[in-house]
Amino acid sequence: MNPVNYLDLFIMHTNIEYIFINISFLILLFVTLxxxxxxxxxxxxxxxxSGKGIIITFILITGSMMIRWIQSEHLPLSNLYESSMFLSWSFCLLDIILEIRNQNRWSGALTAPSAMLTHGFANLGLSQEMQQSAGLVPALQSHWLMMHVSMMLLSYATLLCGSLLSISSLIILYENVTDCFARKRSQNLLTFISLKDIDKSYYQEKGNNFKKSFYLLSLNSQRCQWIHRFEQWSYQLISLGFPFLTIGILSGAVWANEAWGSYWSWDPKETWALATWIIYAIYLHIKITKNWQGKGPAIVASTGFFLVWICFLGVNLSGIGLHNYGWLI
Known part of the structure; x- marks a missing residue:
């Protein structure tokens, strides 16, 4: 028996992949907490x-994917389970990069739950039959598999995180608007106090209102700073994910021409991918040319969040079209 067969036998009996997957999910659960x-x-x-936990999780998922690659003799991106695990792996990779670059708590608070939920869906939400590795159908036996699917999934992870930051900025912006009247009253009070001759008795009477007003002004200033940071981080992530999405769509078109004889057939997956591309193109356009800030671009990016999930899961689970891993129908 040659060394390759020994390796296959060892992997089959010890089921290292199963152990890696379950340990990584538990670590992600604690990391999110x-x-x-x-x-x-x-x-x-x-x-x-949590930062060290993400690194360990990244290594474990990488190990499980390598084991499956050895067993199946192809890149593990051929079904919904493998794609979901790769998406979880992408979230972990993005978390590590953001932690090194930005060193902020918000990146992990968004990427870790995303990785955990995607991992949990793949490991707990899909049937055992869908989790099994199988040989590639003739249409998938192409060198474009790695390019197209990996670029699409990396774009999904990056764009989703960027959209989540925009959603967070909208939430803070909404809370900031609800305090608008309180801030106006605070400013009027500060102006009134500065113009009035303040004696000791008046200060004692209005002292609590003055302190509360100063606190509200400080709180709104902090919220404005967080909104600006979220907008900046969201723009950076979407600017990174958009080229991935573009490469993924173009490589998919070339692959479709080889497999089905047409670059574009308006398949549901292709249509939703195009809609997703257009939404993020609009976001980048108004950010670059108009330099808009605030609610408008954040709403556009938030819309992209739902389009990505429809493109990745909605079409796949419906069982419609050529790009599906249908299991609900």
Missing amino acids: FQWISLCYRIDILGRL
Whole structure:
């Protein structure tokens, strides 16, 4: 028995892939919990532990994908389970990159839950039959498999995180609007106090209102800073994910011509991918040419969040068209 057969036998009996997948999911569960606790209560040790947990998870998922690659003799991107695991892997990779570059708690608070939910859907939501590795059908036996699917999934992970940041900025912006009248009253009070001769008795009477007004002004200033940061991070991520999406669509068109004899057939997956591309193109256009800030671009990016999920899961689970892993129908 040659070394390759020994390796296959060892993997088959010990089921390393199954162990890696389950351990990585548990780590992601704790990492998500640690990230949110660290974000709310600023516990630095939990933030550091979650960062190391993401790295361990990334290694474990990479190991499980390599094992499946050896067993199936093709890149593990051929079904919904493998695509979902690759998407979870992409979220982990993005978290590591953002943690190194930005060193902020918000990146992990968004990417870790995304990786956990995607991982949980693949591991717990799909049937055992769908999780099994199988040989490639003739249409998938192409060198374009790695280029097209990997670029699309990397774009999904990046665009989803960018859209989540836009959604977060909308939430903060909405809370900021609800305090608009309170801020106006605070400014009027500060102006009134500065113009009036303040004696000791008056200050004692209005002291609590003055402190509350100053707190509201400070709170709104912090919210404005967070909104600006989220808009900046969202723009950077979407600017990174949009070229991935463009490459993925173009390589898919070339692959479709080889497999089905047509570059574009208005398949549901192709149509939703085009709609997703148009939405993010509009977002980048208004950000670059108009330099718009605030609610408008954030709403456009938030719309892209739902389009990505429709493109990835909605079409696949419906069982409609050529790009489906249908299991509901």
